[in-house]
Amino acid sequence: MSEYSFVKAGKLKFKGSTDASSSSKKKKHKKKRKHEKEVKDVREEEAEKYGGWWQTSKPEEITGTIAIEIGNNTYIYAMDNGKFTLGAPNHDPSIGPSPPEQLIAITISDTKIALKSGYGKYIAVNAENEVIGRSDAVGSREQWEPVFQDGKTALQGYNGRFISCNSQGDIVAVSTKAGPEEMLKIRSNRSLVKKQKKSEEDRGDLKECEVSYVKKFQSFEDRRLRVNQEDQSNLERAQTSGKLHEELLDRREKMKADRYCK
Structure with missing residues (x-):
């Protein structure tokens, strides 16, 4: 069989000419840039409203100092016994989360992170499906997977269950499905201004x-x-x-x- 038979045929493209596919690609790029600008504008407005804390929308954004908001202006709060609860409602969002409500996120892989409390301990899920911060190192129990879908966020533990707050006020990971009670916001206070690299x-x-x-x-x-x-x-x-x-x-x-x- 001739090698020419493997060549994909197509119409000739002349220098300076444009076709429908190239014009459609340009439109897609313009839409993408416009969407990215809109997202950036929304985040900047949100950061101003929440004292520099903006909502993350993909795993790679979850690094450094973060806070996990469950409900309306209430954040996961680290207690000195290693357990977690919800902090008091923040009636002034511009103040931002308090120090016990701030965590350190560390990237483990493209999809998983580790979390450390202000007490220097890694956060895990114990045998009773309670969220606790008592670990000195990262193992399988200390790994978390943020799940983003349709503009909503949930946080899944190693046990395949999602974080929520129970009726006693404890932070647990008991539900295998992410329903309304498992929806949360992972906020970051990293600067939205990109630093220019020096040549x-x-x-x-x-x-x-x-x-x-x-x-x-x-x-x-x-x-x-x-x-x-x-x-x-x-x-x-x-x-x-x-x-x-x-x-x-x-x-x-x-x-x-x-x-x-x-």
């Missing part, structure tokens, strides 16, 4: 920074590195004001050693 030439001290910048753009026709030997005080001021790259470009221009200078 390689911006790392190190100013001297190293300028050498890296020159190496990146200089022509090296005679294999010699040319760096401006003038005082670097202007660079220090430019770094503080956020205009370091502009100042480096001006210094390169004075050297007349780079054909890419402005």
Whole structure:
């Protein structure tokens, strides 16, 4: 059989032309970006309302300091005996959860996390399906799986049961199904502002920074590195004001050693 028979046929695509599939992809990307912006705006508004605490919506967001809200403005509260209950209702959401209501989340895998109380103990489920914080290390009992579906959240223990608060006020994991009583919110106080990564030439001290910048753009026709030997005080001021790259470009221009200078 000829190898050409394995080639998938299709219409010719000419440079500069567009088809329905490409236009639909662009529309999908625009919708995705719009959705991400809307989600970010909602979270920023929520963070302002809840004192910097916003609701997570996927497992990878659950890391660092968190709080678990069950009901309306009531959070899981760690007691000194290792058990957990619901804290008093927070009538002013902008205050945020109190220290005993704050936990530390640690990533175990793509789907599972470990939780540590303010007493430095890992949280597990005991034989009576009670949620307790008395473990010094993470085993199977100390692993939890956040479940997200249709904008709702539940937290499943190693026993396959979901966290809730019983009639006595204790935090337990007894239900095999996530119903209304098992719905909760996992809040994080991590900053929503992403830190910009420094480029390689911006790392190190100013001297190293300028050498890296020159190496990146200089022509090296005679294999010699040319760096401006003038005082670097202007660079220090430019770094503080956020205009370091502009100042480096001006210094390169004075050297007349780079054909890419402005």
